[in-house]
Amino acid sequence: MRTITVADLADLSVGATLLGTGGGGDPYIGSLMAEAAIGRYGPITLLDVDELPDQGLVIPAAMMGAPTVMVEKIPNGGEVLTAVSNLERTLNQKAVAIMTIEAGGINSMIPLAVAAQMGLPVIDGDSMGRAFPELQMTSFHVHGIRATPMALVDEKGNHLIIEAIDNAWTERLARTATVAVGGAAIIALYPMTTKEAKRAMVRGTMSKAIELGRLIRDGHLSVDEKAIQLARDYGGIELFSGKVADVERHSGDGFARGTLSCTGLGPYAASVLRVEFQNENLMALRDGSVVATVPDLICVMDRETLMPITTEALTYGHRVTVYAFPCDPVWRTSKGIKTVGPRYFGYQVDHTPLHRG
């Protein structure tokens, strides 16, 4: 058990942006929301799931939609509370803890605000170990846990309760509703017992995000020293270094889709890198060859500081370094690869786990 204070939020924000792999929305604005909640209700307890008894309801809360829209529709805490409360009412049971569905991006922050408001602890971990674009892309799903009943609310006051036959239908129904309400919505879903959470969650992702952020923000370390730690402690592999030549984006169907193109600098001077994304970075091709794919993490960072950069923030000429990090082992299972492997996203390539080349 530890607490999350306002001082942790800046680190968490940076770490969560890294784990957001380009998507998930910039957590900075979300961190303001968490900061306000902590200021009002006090520090948030971050628990290891083993500290909780087996029984008791856990509710993950998140924001859903295209990050492009999410960052413009930041909820006030009230909407997240409404989503969690609507789900509690549907289940006729009170939650004992709040959980993070994705520790990448803004969704690392959304649960903190509501946990502070409700006086509940947050469980350290998530269901991805990163960010993914669709609702069934969770370790919960891999472990056979249903996403519904699910509550969805928008900032205008529209509420939905969805009860779907499977998690793919949950994604479909929630996605169309999210598009209908303007491209972003607040959701509470995958209600489960703490016993199920113990079995199915990716553990420790919240504290990992805080540590990663602290490392990157450390003013006493050089970029090279940070790079060494990223490689040694987190399995990071440098894929490319260069500058942004183009970012093509479109977001009509509830996702931010597009392609990032970079031309090389330094040792990569003769090379080009292309990164395909659907909210999150999905595949990196260097000079036409696949060098990393989902579910491994593909992270674009500032070349001088290693500060992670979301897809929205990328602009022409930006000097960047692109890293890959290995995904959680849950994603290397056959159901994991089926759920989030490159073929699911329409790429005709198999996932090859990262190796230092």
Add this chain to the structure above:
Amino acid sequence: MRTITVADLADLSVGATLLGTGGGGDPYIGSLMAEAAIGRYGPITLLDVDELPDQGLVIPAAMMGAPTVMVEKIPNGGEVLTAVSNLERTLNQKAVAIMTIEAGGINSMIPLAVAAQMGLPVIDGDSMGRAFPELQMTSFHVHGIRATPMALVDEKGNHLIIEAIDNAWTERLARTATVAVGGAAIIALYPMTTKEAKRAMVRGTMSKAIELGRLIRDGHLSVDEKAIQLARDYGGIELFSGKVADVERHSGDGFARGTLSCTGLGPYAASVLRVEFQNENLMALRDGSVVATVPDLICVMDRETLMPITTEALTYGHRVTVYAFPCDPVWRTSKGIKTVGPRYFGYQVDHTPLHRG
């Protein structure tokens, strides 16, 4: 109070097709569902709303979607029961009566089956006096009654509860969900007290549909005799007589949209008629001049029998007579015209109430 027996269903089916004004789905298949329910549970009680005490919950049930799809996704009774039960559970209250939201088309039948199953009476009337394509196009809406909470279910077992900020949002959210589940869904909505129903409903539409069907099906009357009664008792006005030259249809957005073109016969030999529809017939133009618009009823009937024809059933060469009937007075109010007048549907014309020309 009267009962609806299996013998009434054939009349109701024809009358409801007429009031369906081309849309609403052919009630014939729905009548089989009602027939099965009556066979199993006994005749259905049809009540005047004044026979009920002011308190008590009334639930309208219906099918939503493009009629093109609706007639291919006829529910088993179980789905309608699920929708009504989900709404009862959300409200934590049992219904005392079932209501028809539109007496035109298949939605005249859907409530009968569930009423028989639940042992509840059906209130004689609806919220349109006809069929309309969108959820907010009801006398309930004109009287300020909210459509939500609303239950939506599909034939696969997906369930939604929608709580929207207004009835336009209800339509939007339910429509996108209906499209997502394949173009048709079962809904229970506009839950209200019997007191509200007394104030806001269009009365007597179910028995009117049965009477209209009985008249049209009467083998002892000639077409001319039927036409005289349609004019005298129901305000019917003949707009055209001719044959179908073309029907252009598309249904991508959850509606069946298109245009019917007819060339004249007899006194209309030199004329052409065009009917624009969005599920229901919306506007009739004879030789380019508007001769009838929503909210008045535009009904296409077989020229030899006056049997009404749904848009789906229209084929090239079909000999037809086109009638208009005056709408319920609720639609001539300013909120009524705003809700269902021609301008709502994108036509740059004002509604002119029917007159014999």
